[in-house]
Amino acid sequence: MAGAVKLNRPPIAAQEQIVPDIVRQHVEQAAFLWAQRDMLAAQKPPDEKAIAGIDRRLEANLDGVRVAGAAAWPFIIAAYDDFPERGELFLYGWTAIEQTDGRRILEAVELGRTRDDEVHGLVGALGWHDAKAIGPLVRNWIASEDGFKRYLAVAACLEHGVDPKDLLVRLVRDPDMRVRATSLRLAGKVRRADLVREIAAALESQHEAVRLSSALALNELGHAALAKPELHKQVLANGPDALIALRTIVKIGPDKDVRAWMGGLLKSPDTASLAVRGAGMLGDRTILNWLIHQMRDPALAVAAGGALLELFPEARNADLFTLDPAEIGQAFEAHFGDFGPNLPVADKVEAWGRAAALLG
Structure with missing residues (x-):
């Protein structure tokens, strides 16, 4: 144990x-x-x-x-x-x-x-x-001197969309970074416009998770212009939350600007996979042929598969993916080893697309 x-x-x-x-x-x-x-x-x-x-x-x-x-x-x-x-x-x-x-x-x-x-x-x-069932625990933990218990309480509030009212003013400045990041997201979810100044101040934090939570909350509260620079940084850093930041940027728009920015991402091997994945977030189903082309590149295949499922949910049950990289070819086996993520098989996707009249 x-x-x-x-x-x-x-x-x-x-x-x-x-x-x-x-x-x-x-x-x-x-x-x-x-x-x-x-x-x-x-x-x-x-x-x-x-x-x-x-x-x-x-x-x-x-x-x-x-x-x-x-x-x-x-x-x-x-x-x-x-x-x-x-x-x-x-x-x-x-x-x-x-x-x-x-x-x-x-x-x-x-x-x-x-x-x-x-x-x-x-x-x-x-x-x-149910929120009522955990209410006594949350009320006890949220004011605790134990940072971990405060985190659990705020995380529970976020799960249920419960506003802790006056306590949230202190929690968005909490010394525990996990508590602070979660509280910032909660402030955005429950639409605490009165906390915009405190949320914006968190953009200066040294902690990446706090800055991301601040940007997401600001966007929820209608301050996309304040949020965008940090969201762009998060995507360019290509950290664990890059896709969350990218999806928010796509929602903010405008579409023309987002497409142009993704074009820049595509030019760098460090961010090309994000651009491919982001293409699925744009909702343009005419890019299927382009996605199939990206599926033939081991470095971009996973992202292209994610974009495919976002654009074509019906593809989930069409037997278009494999967990065996060797099934796709030597380049994929060399890239992923014996066991890979769920990889789209480009030839199968192409045949499926033609059968469904999705390709010209």
């Missing part, structure tokens, strides 16, 4: 009406399904149909955990011991909140603290529950 968090382990002895193997299946499936859902939701655009199907299965398995009650805990703990990842942390936090178990909630918080890369699972648990 990660870190030095000591979990309270109840004996694996279920009530008579509980079948241990069934409970274990519900636990394992719930953790797996939420992790799968989280991955799909992170894709832009997300596959809403697939997510809806997962949600139904996830709720069914969470119901199984509900019915098991305290008897589920040995299996939840064992699952986290074996796979201390975001899906298992989601289930740990969700169950603790569902059962209003203060001790388990504190354990979940400490697990999240020691697994910074998987903490989104705990945020997901807070988001899955």
